[in-house]
Amino acid sequence: MSKLLEVKDLKVSFNTYNGEVQAVRGVTFDLNKGETLAIVGESGSGKSVTSMALMQLLPKPHGYVKSGEILFEGEDIVKKSTRDMQKIRGKDISMVFQDPMSSLNPTMKIGNQIMEGLIKHQNMNRTNARKKAVELLELVGIPHPETRLNQYPHQFSGGMRQRVVVAIALACNPKILIADEPTTALDVTIQAQILELMKDIQKETDSAIIFITHDLGVVANVADRVAVMYAGKIVEIGTTDDIFYNAKHPYTWGLLGSMPTLDSDEEELFAIPGSPPDLLNPPKGDAFAPRNEFALEIDTVMEPPMFKVSDTHYAATWLLHEDAPKIEPPESVQRRMQGFSNTGSKDGEK
Amino acid sequence: MFRYILRRILYMAVTLFIIATVSFFLMKMLPGSPLKAEDKLSEEQREIVLEKYGLNDPVPVQYVRYIGGLVKGDLGISFTFDNTPVTKILMDRIGPSAQLGAQALLIGTFLGILLGLIAAISHNGALDYTSTILAVLGTSIPSFVFAGLLQRYLAVEWELFPVALWGTFEHTILPTVALMIFPMATAARFTRTEMIEVMGSNFITTARAKGVSEYGIIFKHGLRNALIPLVTVMGPMAVSLMTGTLVIEKIFAVPGIGEQFVTSVMVNDYPTIMGTTLLFAFLFVLIILVIDLLYVLIDPRIRLTGGES
Ligand SMILES: Nc1ncnc2c1ncn2[C@@H]1O[C@H](COP(=O)(O)OP(=O)(O)OP(=O)(O)O)[C@@H](O)[C@H]1O
Ligand SMILES: [Mg+2]
Numbered sequence: 001m002s003k004l005l006e007v008k009d010l011k012v013s014f015n016t017y018n019g020e021v022q023a024v025r026g027v028t029f030d031l032n033k034g035e036t037l038a039i040v041g042e043s044g045s046g047k048s049v050t051s052m053a054l055m056q057l058l059p060k061p062h063g064y065v066k067s068g069e070i071l072f073e074g075e076d077i078v079k080k081s082t083r084d085m086q087k088i089r090g091k092d093i094s095m096v097f098q099d100p101m102s103s104l105n106p107t108m109k110i111g112n113q114i115m116e117g118l119i120k121h122q123n124m125n126r127t128n129a130r131k132k133a134v135e136l137l138e139l140v141g142i143p144h145p146e147t148r149l150n151q152y153p154h155q156f157s158g159g160m161r162q163r164v165v166v167a168i169a170l171a172c173n174p175k176i177l178i179a180d181e182p183t184t185a186l187d188v189t190i191q192a193q194i195l196e197l198m199k200d201i202q203k204e205t206d207s208a209i210i211f212i213t214h215d216l217g218v219v220a221n222v223a224d225r226v227a228v229m230y231a232g233k234i235v236e237i238g239t240t241d242d243i244f245y246n247a248k249h250p251y252t253w254g255l256l257g258s259m260p261t262l263d264s265d266e267e268e269l270f271a272i273p274g275s276p277p278d279l280l281n282p283p284k285g286d287a288f289a290p291r292n293e294f295a296l297e298i299d300t301v302m303e304p305p306m307f308k309v310s311d312t313h314y315a316a317t318w319l320l321h322e323d324a325p326k327i328e329p330p331e332s333v334q335r336r337m338q339g340f341s342n343t344g345s346k347d348g349e350k
Numbered sequence: 351m352f353r354y355i356l357r358r359i360l361y362m363a364v365t366l367f368i369i370a371t372v373s374f375f376l377m378k379m380l381p382g383s384p385l386k387a388e389d390k391l392s393e394e395q396r397e398i399v400l401e402k403y404g405l406n407d408p409v410p411v412q413y414v415r416y417i418g419g420l421v422k423g424d425l426g427i428s429f430t431f432d433n434t435p436v437t438k439i440l441m442d443r444i445g446p447s448a449q450l451g452a453q454a455l456l457i458g459t460f461l462g463i464l465l466g467l468i469a470a471i472s473h474n475g476a477l478d479y480t481s482t483i484l485a486v487l488g489t490s491i492p493s494f495v496f497a498g499l500l501q502r503y504l505a506v507e508w509e510l511f512p513v514a515l516w517g518t519f520e521h522t523i524l525p526t527v528a529l530m531i532f533p534m535a536t537a538a539r540f541t542r543t544e545m546i547e548v549m550g551s552n553f554i555t556t557a558r559a560k561g562v563s564e565y566g567i568i569f570k571h572g573l574r575n576a577l578i579p580l581v582t583v584m585g586p587m588a589v590s591l592m593t594g595t596l597v598i599e600k601i602f603a604v605p606g607i608g609e610q611f612v613t614s615v616m617v618n619d620y621p622t623i624m625g626t627t628l629l630f631a632f633l634f635v636l637i638i639l640v641i642d643l644l645y646v647l648i649d650p651r652i653r654l655t656g657g658e659s
Contacts, residue, residue, distance in 0.1 A: 057558055082564070090561035097559075102552040105571050107578070107650060117560040152650040168560060 004175060004208050005031040005054075010068035012046070012053050015061075021279050023049040025232035026068070028306075031176065036202065036209040038219040038240075040255065041229035044276055047212045048098075050229075051178045053078075054210075055095060056085045072176075091121040094169040098181040100162035104153040110137075110164055111149030117171045136167040140197060159190035166197065173205050180212045195222055216259045220244060220340070225312070228252050231277050231287040238313035244340040247329065248307075248315040250292045257333045286318070294319060294327050355643070362635045367417075369631040370624070374416060377620060378409050403429065416624070425628070426621030430614065436625035440607060444629075446516055447599065447606035450525055451591050458530030459584070462537025467573065469538065470545035481538060488535025493594045497528035497601045516604050525602040529594050533587045540583055544576035551575075578649050581641055588637045592630055 012024035024046045031037050039047050052058050053065055056077060070077040072092065080088070094117075097103040105113055114136055115129040124132065130149070137145035140163040153161055162182060169177055179198065183191035199222060202209055211222055219226055219240065226243040228236040228251065236249040247253055254272035274291035277283050286292070289299035296318050298304075307320035319327055328334065400406050404415065419426060425436035469481040501524065512521050548554065549572050557571045599608035607626060614622035646652050 055559055057555060086561045086563055088561070089559055095556075095559040097552060097556060099552055103556045105553045105557065105575070107574055107648070108571070116557075116562060116566075120561055120563075154651045165556070168556070 002033050003030050004033050004073065006069070006071040007050075007054075008069040008071070010050065010053060010070060011066040012049050012058065012063065013066045014059075014063045016280075019280050022066075022282055023063075023232055023279055024053065025279075025282060027229075027232070027234050029227050029234060029237060031208050031210065033175075034202070034206045034208055035224045036211055036222055038211045038213060038223035038226045039229055040213055040216055040219055040226060042214055042272075042276065044279075045229040046232040047214075047229055048180055051095065051180050051210065051212060054176075054178060055089055055093060056080065056082075057089075057095075087121070090117040090169075090174070091172045092174055093176045093178065094172070094174040096162075096165050096169045096177065096179040096182045098184055100158050100165055100186070103165055104161055106153055109150055109152060110156070114149075114164070114168050114171055117168065121172045132171070133167075136171055137164070139170070139201065140164070140167045141193075142167075159186055159193070162186060162190070162194055163197070166194065166201075170201060170205070170207075174207055176208050176210065177202075178210045178212070181214070182211075183218070184213070184215075191218070198222070216255055228255065231282065232279060233287070233316065235288065235317070236315040238309070238315075242310070242313040245337050246309070246313070247333075247337065248309055248313075248320060249317045250294050250319070250329075251288050252315075253329045253333045254291075256336055257330065259336075286316075296324060355639075358639050358642070362632075362639065365635050366628065366631055370417065370420060370628055371413075373627045374413055374624060375409070377623060378412075380618070403427075420628075425625040428614075428622045429619045430617055430622070436621045439610065439622060440625055440629055443605060443607045443610050445606075446522075446604050447595055447608055449522060450529060450595055450598070450604065450606065451588075453522060453526040454529035454594075455533055455584075455588060455591055457526065458533035459537045459580075459587075461530075462534040463541045463573075463577070463580070465534070465538035466541025467545060467568070469542040470549065470576075471568065473546055478542075482542070485535040485538040485542075488531045489539065491531075493528050493532055494597045494601060496531050497525070497598055500524045500528055501601070515602070521602075521604075525598050525604055528601075529591060529598050532590060532594065536583060536587055537580060540580050541576060544579050545572060548572050548576045574648075578645075581645055581648065584644075585638050585641045589634055592633060 007027055007029050010024055010027045011022070014021040014023055027046070027050055029037070039050065041047055049058070049063075052063075054070055054077065058064060065078050068078070072088070077085070077088070104110070111130065111133050114133040115124075115126065118124045118129040118132055119126070122129075133149055134145045137148055142148055142160060142163055148156075153164075156164060166182070169179075177198075182198070183194050186194065195218065198209065201207075209222075211219070213219060223240050225237065225239050227234045228243065228249065230251050236243065236247065236252045238246075243252060244256070247256060251272070258271050272291055277287045277290070283289070283300075284303075285301050286295070286299040286304055289295040292299065298318050304316045304318045304321075306314045306316050308314055309320065318324055329337070397406075404412060407415075416426065423437070425440070428434050428436050428439055465481045465484070469478040472478045512518075512524075515521060549567075554567060554571055557567055562571065595606060596608035596612055598604070599606045600612050603609065607629065610622070611626040613619075614626070
């Protein structure tokens with residue numbers, strides 16, 4: 001498999017009045033061609049900040065990459081100039097944002113917003129860009145594309161706007177599409193349609209997708225691999241099967257346990273107790289320890305390294321250390337993982 | 351669209367009628383008369399003059415006569431200024447006022463937007479603070495202070511421009527500058543605030559994520575959206591310019607409407623006062639209409655009601 005993107009020990013901080021907020025504290029993962037990687041984690045875990053760093057779109061000047069590398073096709077994005085980044089953004093890497101209501105320019109026609117990237121990156125003239133824009137709107141399932149091109153965002157519903165945003169992101173056949181909670185603001189049926197749309201398009205264009213969400217339910221349907229983030233770090237990463245059938249990190253157990261499923265009526269949903277740590281002063285040991293019922297003594301002293309579970313599966317918890325007591329996931333979570341493996345994760349949700 | 355404008359014009363007429371009525375009676379309540387004590391007229395002569403101008407009739411009669419003339423476009427005859435019709439006086443004098451007003455509004459707004467833009471881009475930088483201080487000074491110091499300073503230094507001491515009077519383009523420079531400080535400062539402050547807000551919005555990030563250049567971000571995506579709210583303050587700004595001209599024209603002895611208005615107030619020249627007031631009122635409602643239409647033009651989210659377009 002060819003590696004399209006390699007993120008190595010990425011650290012991102014924000015300078016604020018109260019001090020340095022360490023939003024991302026050493027994230028390492030890679031992305032292969034044509035695959036879908038889901039990044040999950042609760043609010044504030046650093047998912048958006050990670051994706052903004054990939055695009056060099058961190059709010060300047062107070063947001064900055066503190067250290068680490070982001071290798072895109074072998075070249076470090078962190079070191080690229082603004083001008084070089086402008087050539088990469090929208091062409092090689094593009095992004096779909098969370099809120100379709102505010103992510104389109106209210107005073108620019110939809111057509112022009114789609115054509116902008118085409119004209120810039122593919123040197124198209126307006127006529128050709130227009131033709132391509134019509135195709136794109138058709139591709140994302142917007143009826144009457146010819147007339148729709150001349151309309152403004154306020155004339156579209158939320159779901160339609162998100163389709164437009166997807167069309168903009170796909171305009172130049174990007175190698176990587178970053179979708180930051182692209183369906184959170186939409187209702188369930190529209191969510192499913194947009195996800196379906198992204199999967200279809202991926203099959204056609206073979207682009208890789210980084211899919212950011214806090215909804216594990218969505219992940220099962222779309223992702224090849226899953227990275228679980230907590231307090232600015234990846235605490236567990238593996239294939240979707242690894243995470244759904246054989247999770248090793250107590251935080252992942254918590255996420256699985258708190259995930260509502262259709263056949264879960266007999267089980268109580270459990271919420272992870274407590275709240276995430278303050279990233280102004282991240283704790284010394286394992287950031288999850290205070291919320292972890294299985295925490296070991298060492299968790300308060302030393303951060304766990306990534307332990308290898310299998311070739312595809314890694315988790316950062318001392319429970320995987322050979323000297324650690326053998327601990328099994330809570331029973332309800334075990335039953336869940338069993339349930340997923342019986343039905344197969346890909347349609348575990350249906 | 352057409353029906354909407356038609357309806358607005360009807361409203362304008364009603365507004366003007368109300369303004370004419372109110373100011374007519376207000377003016378009648380003013381103390382004093384067009385005839386000054388120094389005029390040294392005998393009681394008899396006084397009567398003749400008052401009779402001639404219809405000032406002895408009961409006020410309601412005068413009012414009906416005035417409105418009757420108004421409908422026909424007749425603003426009456428000036429008591430001073432050689433008995434010329436008020437319409438003619440206003441026509442003769444609107445040129446310099448309009449020129450000053452337009453120059454000040456256009457140049458002031460343009461420079462203000464530029465200043466505000468620079469401030470917003472260098473957000474919290476030295477340029478930002480400088481232009482913010484300039485803007486605060488510009489909005490808080492009245493224009494006649496600037497007028498005095500400009501006259502004193504640029505005209506009297508350094509002799510760069512004529513001190514006063516009218517004639518060549520040079521004559522318009524100092525009054526225009528004095529007059530444009532306020533719209534400039536207002537536009538600068540407004541543009542800065544709006545621009546900073548717009549640049550922080552999600553669609554700017556979307557545009558950046560598309561690879562749009564910084565130039566495109568600022569002008570195509572940022573500025574256009576930042577300027578929409580500016581249109582709302584353009585109305586009050588234009589009005590403050592109109593009142594500003596009253597004083598500025600007097601200071602620079604510009605033969606415009608403002609200067610003549612101040613004079614006619616001092617001598618109780620009723621028809622001229624009324625005529626000027628109505629002209630200002632007319633310009634005011636006209637500006638509001640133009641701004642509302644402008645709004646529709648630049649903000650696609652606004653649709654006019656009452657007309658199928
Ligand atoms: N502009 C900023 N200034 C200061 N801190 C920031 C800024 N943006 C993000 N952060 C901090 O970075 C951390 C991670 O934020 P991020 O937006 O990446 O979370 P997230 O995982 O995307 O959460 P969500 O699911 O709510 O979108 C948070 O603790 C947040 O407070
Ligand atoms: Mg986020």
